Each structure stands twice: as structure tokens, then as C-alpha cells.
Amino acid sequence: MASTYYSMGNFSSALLYYTKALEIEQKSLPSDHPMLATTYNNIGSVHNSKGNYTEALELYQKTLNIRQKILPENHPDMASIYNNIGSVYNSMGDHEKALEYHTKSFEIRDKSLPPNHPDIALNYERIQ
Template sequence: MGRYSKALSSYERSLEIQKIALPPNHPDLAASYNNIGAVYYNMGEYSKALSSYERSLEIQKIALPPNHPDLAGSYNNIGLVYENIGEYSKALSSYERSLQIRKIALPPNHSDLAHSYSGIGTVYDKMGEYSKALSYYEKAQDIWKKSLPSNHPHVALVKRNIDNVKKKM
């Protein structure tokens, strides 16, 4: 926990300096809020993580084009928080928005698309909608098999998720 508090302190100091030096909707501020959100997320402080991720997204919506990949990342992070607190409909909405942006902004076999598909699959899995979960997991698997080495942890994870969801069907 000590490293998280040090990281948080450093990110917050950095943010205070940025607030003085940069315009209020500068993308670097969004990145700092995102980093702070990630620390809170890893600490399990989901309400603080959500607040930081949402602030990051607010700035990005002003500072960046509407289909910028950073927006997709923020929606994905917000989806992760909602998934972890059991608010699955909100998680799905965030993951789906992330996927929409990534489909526009990224090449069809980009690994980030697979992250979106996998996240949606996980939420459907947790909701007991196994056929939908399987479909999304398989989309993630197709991309990761093409874009990552066969021994990559994401490839193994999605295979395990597919095997587990098939057992539940």
C-alpha cells in the first residue's frame, strides 16, 4: 500500500503543477486524472477511481476529437470500475462506447479492440448471459491470436474464459 500512496502523492503534485501551467482542458490534465484513477482502482477505492476517470473523460471530450483512442481508454476504465462494483448495465454501456470508438479509430486487429470485446464478454459472463459472453470472448480471441504471440497471457486468459463459459452453458 505504501507504493500506491507514494504514486498517488506524486501524481497529485504533478496535477497541481499542471493546473497552474496548463489551460484547464489540456489533454495532459486528462492523463494525470487517468493516472490518479488507475492508482485508486488498484487500491480498490472504486468511487475515487470513478471520479478521477470521469474527470479525465470530461477533459478529453473537450480537448480531443470525438473518436480519439484516449476517449475509448477512458470509457474502458470507467467500465472496469462499474464491473468491479457490480453495476453491470453501466459497465456494458461504457465498454460498448469504448468499442464503438475503437472500431472507428483503430485497425481491425488492434489489441485494444480485443480488450473491449473481452470486457463485454466478462460482463455478460457475470450476468449469466453465457452465449453472448462466448461470442465476445471469441471475437477477442480471434484478434489476440493474430496480434499477440501465442504464449501471451491475454491469449491464455481468453481461452480459459471461453472454456469456463462453455462449461456453464
């Protein structure tokens, strides 16, 4: 339900349901479970969309911390979280930090995805 509300632009309802999911996951899963990383990422995206950049960064950092423990550095999911963090910094006007994270994302995607993958094109756009 949360992702549907998010897609509809109903960020308050999306946040409500993502938060409920997170509460259940925190009680039933280990603290480094990939599902927690996904939920933190999703809640971070809601905050980013609402312009709550500090909250978004905190949640994206939690996502990054979990993924760094459980995934190889060149995994496409690592590229995605670096991209998300870079987007927040860009929105905050910190273009140097944004470039740093978008570059990390690009380097991973360039090594792990086919050369014509649309995510690589996305990174080119974000780096320029």
C-alpha cells in the same frame, strides 16, 4: 490518481477522478480520440467491479465504437474491449453472449500475438 485508487479497490474515488478526466477530454479532444476510448474503458471497468453491469456495458460500447473507427479489427486493443464486454455478460449470466465476445477476443489475439502470449491463455480460460 484514478488508476491508483482503482488498484486499491477504492472505486468511488477512482470513478470521481476518471469522470473528471473524461470531462476535460470531452471538451478538448475529438469525439473519436483514442484517449476517450481508454477513459470510457476505465470507467466501464470501475462499474464492472462495482457490479453495475448495465453502466459498464454502455461505457464499453462507447469504447468499442471509437476503436472500430480508428483501429484495424485485428488490433490487440479490439481484443481487449471484446474481452471486457464478454466478462460483463458472463457476470450477468448471459453465457452465450459472453462466449461470443470472448471468441472474438481470442480470434484477434490468436492472429496478432505470439502463440505463448499470456493474453491468449486468458482467452482459453474464458472460453472454456
